[in-house]
Amino acid sequence: MPERIEWLDDGTAGGSPYSPRFGDRYRSELGGLDQAREVFLKGCGLPAAWARQPQWCILETGFGLGLNFLVTWQAWKADPLRPRLLHFVSTEAFPASAEDVLRSAQTHPELLALAQELQRQLWGLLPGFHRLAFEGGQVLLTLCIGDAKAILREQSFEADSVYLDGFSPQRNPDIWDLHTFKAVARCCRRGTRVATWTVARSVRDALAQCGFVMKKVPGTPPKRDNLQGIFHPAWEPKKKRASPLRRPAARCVVIGAGLAGTAVAASLARRGWQVVVLDAAAAPATGASGLPAGMLAPHVSPDDSLLSRLSRSGIRATLQQADALLQSGSDWCPTGVLEHCVEHARMLPAAWQQNLAEAAGDWTRPATAEQLAQGGLPPETPALWHVQAGWIKPAALVQAWLATPGVEWRGHATVSQLVRQGDSWQVLDAAGQELASAELVVLAAGYASRALSKIEASAELQTSPMLDLQALRGQASWALQEPGIASALPPFPVNGHGSLIPALPLADGLAWITGSSFERDNASTETRPEDEQHNFSKLQTLLPAVARQLAAQFKGGTVKAWAGVRCATPSRLPALGPLEQPDLWVCSGMGSRGLTLAALCAELLAARLHAEPLPLEQRLADALLPQYAALTQALVA
Numbered sequence: 001m002p003e004r005i006e007w008l009d010d011g012t013a014g015g016s017p018y019s020p021r022f023g024d025r026y027r028s029e030l031g032g033l034d035q036a037r038e039v040f041l042k043g044c045g046l047p048a049a050w051a052r053q054p055q056w057c058i059l060e061t062g063f064g065l066g067l068n069f070l071v072t073w074q075a076w077k078a079d080p081l082r083p084r085l086l087h088f089v090s091t092e093a094f095p096a097s098a099e100d101v102l103r104s105a106q107t108h109p110e111l112l113a114l115a116q117e118l119q120r121q122l123w124g125l126l127p128g129f130h131r132l133a134f135e136g137g138q139v140l141l142t143l144c145i146g147d148a149k150a151i152l153r154e155q156s157f158e159a160d161s162v163y164l165d166g167f168s169p170q171r172n173p174d175i176w177d178l179h180t181f182k183a184v185a186r187c188c189r190r191g192t193r194v195a196t197w198t199v200a201r202s203v204r205d206a207l208a209q210c211g212f213v214m215k216k217v218p219g220t221p222p223k224r225d226n227l228q229g230i231f232h233p234a235w236e237p238k239k240k241r242a243s244p245l246r247r248p249a250a251r252c253v254v255i256g257a258g259l260a261g262t263a264v265a266a267s268l269a270r271r272g273w274q275v276v277v278l279d280a281a282a283a284p285a286t287g288a289s290g291l292p293a294g295m296l297a298p299h300v301s302p303d304d305s306l307l308s309r310l311s312r313s314g315i316r317a318t319l320q321q322a323d324a325l326l327q328s329g330s331d332w333c334p335t336g337v338l339e340h341c342v343e344h345a346r347m348l349p350a351a352w353q354q355n356l357a358e359a360a361g362d363w364t365r366p367a368t369a370e371q372l373a374q375g376g377l378p379p380e381t382p383a384l385w386h387v388q389a390g391w392i393k394p395a396a397l398v399q400a401w402l403a404t405p406g407v408e409w410r411g412h413a414t415v416s417q418l419v420r421q422g423d424s425w426q427v428l429d430a431a432g433q434e435l436a437s438a439e440l441v442v443l444a445a446g447y448a449s450r451a452l453s454k455i456e457a458s459a460e461l462q463t464s465p466m467l468d469l470q471a472l473r474g475q476a477s478w479a480l481q482e483p484g485i486a487s488a489l490p491p492f493p494v495n496g497h498g499s500l501i502p503a504l505p506l507a508d509g510l511a512w513i514t515g516s517s518f519e520r521d522n523a524s525t526e527t528r529p530e531d532e533q534h535n536f537s538k539l540q541t542l543l544p545a546v547a548r549q550l551a552a553q554f555k556g557g558t559v560k561a562w563a564g565v566r567c568a569t570p571s572r573l574p575a576l577g578p579l580e581q582p583d584l585w586v587c588s589g590m591g592s593r594g595l596t597l598a599a600l601c602a603e604l605l606a607a608r609l610h611a612e613p614l615p616l617e618q619r620l621a622d623a624l625l626p627q628y629a630a631l632t633q634a635l636v637a
């Protein structure tokens with residue numbers, strides 16, 4: 001359930017929000033706008049402090065109804081000297097509903113347009129991190145749902161400003177206690193500015209104990225005083241994790257123009273990098289990302305596994321990109337997806353059926369009898385309905401990412417060697433000719449990343465092992481819909497045992513696509529008739545009624561084949577992060593989920609490079625760091 005809010009009549013358009021849980025108002029009686037501007041923005045020296053900075057990061061305790069975020073975003077928008085990237089990380093234990101966030105902004109018409117954009121993205125707020133993107137990805141809100149202390153202890157970014165907000169220390173002492181401030185201090189650098197509206201003695205003492213030097217300043221009515229300060233401990237703070245350095249944007253060569261490489265290129269270019277994307281082929285998206293269309297759907301598991309959580313973060317990231325960059329209906333469609341649980345009923349996490357039912361239901365819920373009937377399946381069929389799901393043409397996303405200013409694409413460029421020269425990499429072809437050079441290289445060449453990752457020892461470098469990647473060949477079957485068949489097909493994609501996308505708009509008409517085969521350690525893209533038969537028999541299990549309707553096309557030879565090579569790591573999670581050579585990174589191993597994972601991985605790579613807040617929990621991010629299962633083998637060889 002979203003947090004219950006009561007709206008007290010205070011003569012304003014929306015009313016004054018009140019929390020029955022804490023017995024306190026969400027904002028001061030005289031409105032929250034002045035408080036947000038005077039206490040927090042001004043209290044942290046903003047907007048002057050962020051002028052001309054490449055990025056700025058604000059940490060807030062207590063997102064509440066989002067007013068401080070909206071006011072900060074508005075100030076960023078209005079400032080000609082704004083930083084290129086604004087990060088706003090906010091913790092919230094009891095998230096309000098999107099409707100209440102919007103209602104709260106009604107009292108402030110100047111914020112309404114921004115509040116509407118915020119409201120559109122406020123769904124599915126299960127415990128954990130949610131990265132919301134605005135202004136073409138230049139304003140990034142990371143909403144951390146859960147206990148502030150636990151969340152902040154996990155972080156490794158450094159905030160430039162801290163807004164300490166929340167219900168009053170008497171009503172919600174937890175958010176103002178020593179342990180919370182210790183966790184906040186872990187996210188501060190020496191000189192981080194801090195502001196809050198309370199001058200309670202206990203708060204001042206706890207802040208001082210954690211290394212904050214605070215002073216009382218004249219307050220915003222009805223408050224007599226506010227508190228401002230900086231993090232300036234008398235000791236050298238020990239950090240559990242070394243804070244990575246923020247590095248300036250420079251030149252980058254990305255190898256591979258599929259989903260992974262072009263997503264990385266776009267994420268870096270948004271941060272000011274000059275990126276050259278090289279690909280062996282004559283056109284972008286000719287590898288696995290040349291699939292005519294693929295499915296975007298979350299993974300679910302009873303224990304809400306790492307992959308399940310990762311897939312949700314990935315889907316949110318992809319939906320934001322598709323929504324901003326693609327044409328709905330022709331490049332992609334957020335139709336929702338039916339998952340037919342062919343082998344056994346899939347259990348949803350227990351909490352999803354209890355206190356988290358509403359947030360979880362924004363993602364996945366049991367399928368209805370009507371949805372099953374639309375797939376020609378009996379009402380007792382175990383099945384799920386994924387709300388935030390649909391189909392996407394990967395090539396459309398690849399083209400859109402390549403069109404990001406700052407990205408240059410070069411085809412017919414087969415990379416065969418990387419040579420370190422001083423502070424940069426030379427990227428060479430088989431004849432030893434230089435294709436490009438840059439300070440940073442990102443391998444995103446699918447299965448070919450494996451061979452490229454092995455660097456021979458030289459005067460400057462030690463030998464580095466080959467990345468452990470596996471080729472997984474797959475073939476999909478597709479055909480134009482025959483006249484009259486549309487009504488026999490479900491109006492949405494179905495997955496569960498292979499998949500079917502029933503209505504894909506192509507140049508010659510609507511097509512269906514089904515598959516796919518799955519063959520380990522095979523990197524061939526030749527198509528094979530036996531795989532077509534295999535796809536048909538999978539469809540017979542997934543959607544028997546639909547298979548009967550399409551049988552004639554399979555028999556009649558009008559079905560076409562498309563084959564590609566997925567690439568996967570032993571953990572079946574992507575490989576994302578630095579390799580054992582300076583400024584050589586990898587973004588690969590997307591397996592069968594490139595559409596779900598590429599946009600998220602690219603933002604994660606960019607965040608790690610720039611010491612930004614991560615778009616997902618540290619533990620999830622760390623699970624993607626490149627694995628070196630082949631280390632021993634490579635060194636012995």
Ligand SMILES: Cc1cc2nc3c(=O)[nH]c(=O)nc-3n(C[C@H](O)[C@H](O)[C@H](O)COP(=O)(O)OP(=O)(O)OC[C@H]3O[C@@H](n4cnc5c(N)ncnc54)[C@H](O)[C@@H]3O)c2cc1C
Binds near residue numbers: 278286289394
């Ligand atoms: C049959 C099938 C069905 C699938 N269905 C889905 C689905 O429904 N949903 C989903 O999310 N995912 C699906 N996938 C997986 C998805 O296609 C991949 O995860 C994704 O495309 C991988 O993108 P990538 O950029 O890592 O690799 P690729 O798209 O393969 O890109 C790698 C690029 O590197 C280039 N390259 C290679 N070597 C070199 C070199 N030496 N020099 C320069 N360039 C080089 C290649 O030309 C290629 O363009 C499917 C895959 C297959 C095969």
